[in-house]
Amino acid sequence: MATSSNSQDWLDTTLNQAQPWISRCLSKHVECRTTMHRRIPTRLVDVGPSDGSKNPFLFVPAATCSAPPEGEGLWTPIPDSSFRYLALSYCWGTQGNLMTTPENVDARRAGIAWDEIPQTIKDAVLVTRKLGFRYLWVDALCIIQGPRGDWATESPKMADVYGGAFLTISAAVSPSVHHGFHQRPESPFSTTEPRLLTEWGNPLYHRGWALQERILSRRVLIFADTGLYWECQTSDTWLYNRGGQKKLFPPIEWNIRGRLKPAEILSHVNWLRIVEDYSNRLLTLERDKLPALSGVATLYSSLTKYDYLAGLWNQTLLLDLLWIPGRSSMYLGSFDFVSPSHSQNTAPSWSWASVNRQITTFSQTVETEISKVLRAQTELKDPRAPFGEVISGSIVLRGPLVSEMEVDMQTITVVHDKWTGSAEAQQSQRKLHYMLLLIDKLGRGCGLALEGGKGEDQSCFTRIGTFTIPRDDSTLGNGAGPLAKIFKLFQDCEHTTIKII
Ligand SMILES: [Zn+2]
Numbered sequence: 001m002a003t004s005s006n007s008q009d010w011l012d013t014t015l016n017q018a019q020p021w022i023s024r025c026l027s028k029h030v031e032c033r034t035t036m037h038r039r040i041p042t043r044l045v046d047v048g049p050s051d052g053s054k055n056p057f058l059f060v061p062a063a064t065c066s067a068p069p070e071g072e073g074l075w076t077p078i079p080d081s082s083f084r085y086l087a088l089s090y091c092w093g094t095q096g097n098l099m100t101t102p103e104n105v106d107a108r109r110a111g112i113a114w115d116e117i118p119q120t121i122k123d124a125v126l127v128t129r130k131l132g133f134r135y136l137w138v139d140a141l142c143i144i145q146g147p148r149g150d151w152a153t154e155s156p157k158m159a160d161v162y163g164g165a166f167l168t169i170s171a172a173v174s175p176s177v178h179h180g181f182h183q184r185p186e187s188p189f190s191t192t193e194p195r196l197l198t199e200w201g202n203p204l205y206h207r208g209w210a211l212q213e214r215i216l217s218r219r220v221l222i223f224a225d226t227g228l229y230w231e232c233q234t235s236d237t238w239l240y241n242r243g244g245q246k247k248l249f250p251p252i253e254w255n256i257r258g259r260l261k262p263a264e265i266l267s268h269v270n271w272l273r274i275v276e277d278y279s280n281r282l283l284t285l286e287r288d289k290l291p292a293l294s295g296v297a298t299l300y301s302s303l304t305k306y307d308y309l310a311g312l313w314n315q316t317l318l319l320d321l322l323w324i325p326g327r328s329s330m331y332l333g334s335f336d337f338v339s340p341s342h343s344q345n346t347a348p349s350w351s352w353a354s355v356n357r358q359i360t361t362f363s364q365t366v367e368t369e370i371s372k373v374l375r376a377q378t379e380l381k382d383p384r385a386p387f388g389e390v391i392s393g394s395i396v397l398r399g400p401l402v403s404e405m406e407v408d409m410q411t412i413t414v415v416h417d418k419w420t421g422s423a424e425a426q427q428s429q430r431k432l433h434y435m436l437l438l439i440d441k442l443g444r445g446c447g448l449a450l451e452g453g454k455g456e457d458q459s460c461f462t463r464i465g466t467f468t469i470p471r472d473d474s475t476l477g478n479g480a481g482p483l484a485k486i487f488k489l490f491q492d493c494e495h496t497t498i499k500i501i
Helices: 005-028 105-110 119-130 151-164 208-216 268-279 291-304 314-320 423-429 482-492
Strands: 044-046 057-059 085-089 135-137 167-170 219-224 227-232 366-369 372-380 390-403 413-416 432-440 445-452 460-469 495-500
Touching (some): 057 105, 119 167, 314 366, 390 482, 432 460, 460 482
Parallel strands (some): 085 135, 085 167, 167 219, 460 495
Antiparallel strands (some): 219 227, 366 432, 390 432, 390 495, 413 460
């Protein structure tokens, strides 16, 4: 049970700051008390008594580990409203982690040797004890890992796990599970001035999985490089540390207050901002691209009743299709190329999940919809994870489609999703088509650049990028300028039905 007294003292001092935040949240914040999540996780770590006289062990509220039921079978209603658990959000790192497996799950229920526990999880256990709680959710221990584990059924439950936790402990400063919370003892609490919580000093904010863990949580206690921070649902307490309630800029951009308020999260812009932030984060496994955002998608879907399509939504599909790789490039008039990065990722070409880099979403207002979505569907890898991995997906669009032969390339700006060789090689091997989807409020035409007509199915295309036609300011004149011609080309051409995969 040995823990260095140094570390204990540090935790005592640090957590003294957290107590008033928790008390104030509990007594004053009505928003933070509400939860849509009334189920407890399949497994929890029982951290043992606060004096540390017993080791933590794996607690299984509702079933035995030897016969894990399918799907939702393990879930039970929260026994009573006083049942509370904390959750941990942290970086695994590359050095391995302490895991629960089918082989050791029974032993974990008997106890987990203290010396075996990596430092970050140890610190989370100590925080849980010191704050007076008994249960802690840690993914590596509470989900059975490995090919025979229950990752497939447990990972879709993140909206419930983090949304149902009383508090999420965020190990923002720790680059791995072995580093602990206490990284830079000299700097964090050396000032009484509130300090900005930055992304660059806190590795957790670069990780894909951590974004939804933060969004879904009701309260987050953040151990950062510049000190301890608190975040909850109430507007007057966004992020603050020592020094009181001075508002600090949140390091990620979305309306935190909207997390559990349907009226606010209903704004599609919130979803688009989350996707942009998420696309700039790192994932160890490329195939986690959709699963690591599935908790937020679950929540968004439950609020909007929209239908999910590999990171996009059926009800907003024309707009959602107009994402571009890179940061705010095309819509400001410049563009860049992407190195190829396809290995485990099987997302369809029209989904932003098919590119392995930051994207910018289309958030302009639509003036006129030009094309129509006739059908859209995805084939899920596991039907139990409707917001998780997909095997394939297709959308059927009807709209004006022109081939590159007909287009004066001076009049459109194309942004490629991926870059796989020289421009000449691209041009010689590809037969490109352009489908205009909409005219935005600024008078610009926006559409998809497609490669297609391959193989037997001449109506089957893949997305290779997007294009824009600038607003034609000459249309009030004689209408004979190049922009008027390109708009007329799309206007006059017969509408075609195509499938994009
Ligand atoms: Zn609160």
